[in-house]
Amino acid sequence: MTKLQDKVAIITGGAGGIGSGMAKAMAKEGAIVAIVDLNEEMGLATEAELQKYSPKSFFIKANLMEHANLKNIVKTVVEKCGKIDILVNNAHVSKQVPLEDTTQEHLDLSFGTSFYPTFYLMQAALPYLKETKGNIINFASGAGLDGHKTQGAYAAAKEAIRGLSRVAANEWGEFGINVNIISPLAYTPGVEAWSKAQPEYYEQVRKQVPLGRFGDVEQDIGRAAVFLASADSSYITGQTIMVDGGSIMLH
């Protein structure tokens, strides 16, 4: 499999969950993947796994909340690999709180781990993505599209990312850069913990997915990310791709 042979990809939050699934799918297609994460233990474990398929893949330990340092992530990857073809802004952390109890701290955590790093990494990577006619993949959520209760800080950041992505698709289309958004549903460690804590609620949610299951981080979300990062999707930009078993159908 060589859809991404020698392409250089940056994936934020790539140590675990959907990020590591996408990293594995891309590494198996020949990409050199730089996973950026705060969790060093998981980062190094995922790095070792990626190197089985793509020996030059590596882990960068970084806190995405430190926005002034985001340029260094791009600098490190360019110094090591000489270029950037794919930027995947996947990481996001937030707390579930009703709107009336949502504080500046909740907003800062949600926007600070998602919207701001997405924006600053896109800006810092732009000169290199122009050179490669690269691809950007950002992350949305059904919670943002549907406005789920208790998800104010999360939904607002997710929808801000979708707006930003459409503007970038318009501004950067002339450079041959594609900017798309994945709205996923996947069985991650967080979902696993929740399924064990509230098995009946989990079952109820699972049954409402038209395809009857949560997605696999590598086989479902990772393969969709490979498609969006490859030449197969070269005429798709500014779109939100629902990789959620049909849970939400845009019209």
Ligand SMILES: NC(=O)c1ccc[n+]([C@@H]2O[C@H](COP(=O)([O-])OP(=O)(O)OC[C@H]3O[C@@H](n4cnc5c(N)ncnc54)[C@H](O)[C@@H]3O)[C@@H](O)[C@H]2O)c1
């Ligand atoms: N899992 C789902 O079903 C689902 C549904 C809708 C949207 N999403 C979105 O998909 C994306 C991935 O979701 P996931 O479930 O795999 O998330 P996750 O919480 O399992 O993984 C997030 C990763 O980001 C890293 N991280 C957290 N804070 C960081 C920081 N400050 N600096 C660097 N790294 C940091 C974590 O260590 C972790 O590896 C997110 O944008 C999420 O909002 C997921």
